[in-house]
Amino acid sequence: MDTTYDVVVIGAGPVGENVADRVVKGGLTAAIVERELVGGECSYWACMPTKALLRSASALRAARRLPGAREAATGDLDVAAVLGRRDEFAAHWKDDGQVAWLESAGIALHRGHGRIASAKVVEVTGDDGVISTLTARHAVVVATGSGALVPDIDGLRASAPWTSREAAAASAVPGRLAVIGAGVVGSEMATAFAALGSAVTLLARGGVLPAAEPFAGELVAEALREAGASVRTGAEATAVRRDADGTVRITLAGGEEIEADEVLVAVGRTPNTWDVGLDRIGLRPGSWLTVDETMRVVDGGGWLYAAGDVNRRVLLTHQGKYQARATGDVIVARAKGEPVEDGRWGRHAATADVSAVPQVVFTEPEVASVGLTAAAADEAGLRTRVVDYDLGAVAGASLHADGYRGRARMVVDEDRHVIVGCTLAGPDVAELIHAATIAVAGEVPLDRLWHAVPAYPTVSEIWLRLLETYGR
Template sequence: MAATGAESGEAVAESGGYEYDVVVVGGGPAGENVAGRVAAGGLSVALVERERVGGECSFWACMPSKALLRSGHAVTAARRVDGARQAVTGDIDVSGTLRRRDSFVDQWDDRRQVDWVHDAGVALFRGSAWLAGSREVMVRDPDGTTFSLYAGNAVVLATGSVPVRPPIPGLDQVDFWDSRAATSAERAPESLAVLGAGVVGVELAQAWARLGTHVRMIESGPRPLPSAPDFAGDLLEAALRADGVRLYSDAVVNGVSSTEGSVTLELADGTEVSAERLLVATGRRAATGHLGLESVGLHEEGAVDVNEHGEVRGVPGGWLYAAGDVTGQAQLTHQAKYAARVVADVVVARATGRHVTTDAFGRYMTSANRHAVPTVIFTDPAVAQIGYSPERAEQDGHRVRTIELDMASAGAELRADGYRGRARFVIDERHQVLLGAVFVGQDVAELLHAATIAIVGEVPLARLWHAVPAFPTLSEVWLRLLESYGL
């Protein structure tokens, strides 16, 4: 039960456990960042992880899904440029794509992340963990041994999220893919039915379609990406259809059944959709089950509610914190890392006697986690967005002006013949600052950080006029924005 790779905490003889300044539950991006930053601040830290250090993003989500998408994107990009398309004479090498994906996840071996944890001076415990009362974490290791970790200063929950399984009759009787199975598959299935048209659904539908799989997508609304602007969903729908994906819109699934080698979805209109594999991609929820939250007076179900410092509300004493997906905030690796850095800084400050005020983090953390969350959907076209929609901005009392533009510029035209893309900007008319931005098109992800800086920094549009975009690049869309605004 001893820690590996770092000095163990102080032994607590009467209980057979160990005491550390901080105990972090969950070794994904949030947990790693909390642990490393707290250790750098001079505190002793224990990190508990039941699966792979690095978490969902490293092994089953961000990295493998983007690796699966990249081969198809590269070939398609070449085919959009006269002179290059003539050189594309064959199909995508599926086995090569899968080998490249495997390299990004280190063949699902977490030794590199473990080495990083050790080098950071963090004690790593393998096992499942749960709260057993104030500042106490119980751990059951892979051998079944149970022991305690005591936190002198803080416990941080960073257990991430898990897929939602919709209550569809027959679903629990069939063998279906979740996102993990879809990103780690060893071969391309002949056919794939995708249930859900959110981020996971559209990315994996396009990835496998471009690797030669016949894909059917079942969506509950009129277009993909219901949380994005309609024009984004429309452009992506056209691209998915061009890739051979068959879409079933406004669909209701009444039941699921299977025969040998096939899964069938029965739709409310009588249509049957069959495929070799079924991917269920209907969202994720905070992973709070079996965390022992009731031992500290919290409900076991639902996300953990935190304040602007990441401190869990409803638990007296200021010792319990949470960061990442488990808080129910934006389910994004970069946001989890941001929240982790805030939590770590607050924990270290309080442990070393420094006063922490809401001024230090409150305003900007609230904005960053609610109104300034940058999101990229890595399809082709990509969808990059941040900030307010026009409707939400008006609800919050802003006087709004919305400007929509085609992504038409020399930079776009050079990038691809017949480049298709669109942008939308939401502007606060009182203060003449940007509140939100959406970019849709090939390679628009790299435009997003400029919008993030403009929104978080509340940069006046008149000042942005002097931030001259380089020619010829996609960034010329910023010039089009300012011209359309009348500056």
């Protein structure tokens, strides 16, 4: 079968879906190619199922922090119910609903493995081996995302380790779980499985959440230890083996050995570009795709785009969807000969990927951040002032939970008098981060922020306290 569309998208995760949707809404035709489940990593093996695993324990902790509610919370987590709720959010790993949405949006779905064959041509190999050819009039978009990186640790691959996929879709809770890597995935899954009853050992080469402000990782490490987990900083795994009885043995630098029933590897991501035909157009298979501000691939012939994880700008679903909206819109603009707004904060540019990226880590406590850390601001050469405040001292926080522990930091560019970074660590701070995102993305002057009065008594009063500490 040979079919022509205006745009062909390889990858039907949230990014690919959003690109195709914007293209169709712009009056062009679009096809999307998917070799697994429509909805992608986020729907089945990442954002949705992992947050479902974490939420029940978070709610129970919240209840236990309040007199009256504490007395009503008389039992432990129902593990089967937690896993069942996770299954519901993962749609039991069936994509019928997502496929129905594609149909309703007017997006053609081609199931199979998509590979670029030549300029604007994609070959799709179905499960039956039949190859169909899709031709794009205007653009091909690679939105194949990323996969878990499994490092070259002696014996690790042979030991059948878990990656983020196996952890998110686990049908049972291991008695002992070792986690190699203490970034976002490692910290979240250590939090989740410790709450579900695993004896967790978290192995961090450096600290916990090394990309965040140091205080955030320290609070998470403290909470994990209080939950019964072993947090080992400065620990490097040098060898892994699985015995005949299923026991996993992890050897650390220095010779110490740790035993577990499962080992989760969470040390980073790798681009899903090994087998999408990059070699046929002069690009290197397995590489991250370098793009300009409109997500058009550098040295990609002018017709090839890459959105989401695959371009390595920011490996977050919401940022990938943000890129997707810009990508779809700019493809339509170029196809129709309309002006391209690719300047800073232009409609067709992904400016926020550089300066205003929000992220929430759903650990205990939650860590929410946007923009630059203090260290990153220094590295960027900015003249900054860092303002810290104890979140637990805010009236709204003390009402929110007895013994509320948390901290807030804002990083101020002293030359422009705007906030360039904000980090909040504490129970339920996720819902506070969008206010900070608006302040950073909008480059709102501090003098104007004084007039954004937080409601009392809420945790949002932290904004007033940070400004007071900074001074007028």
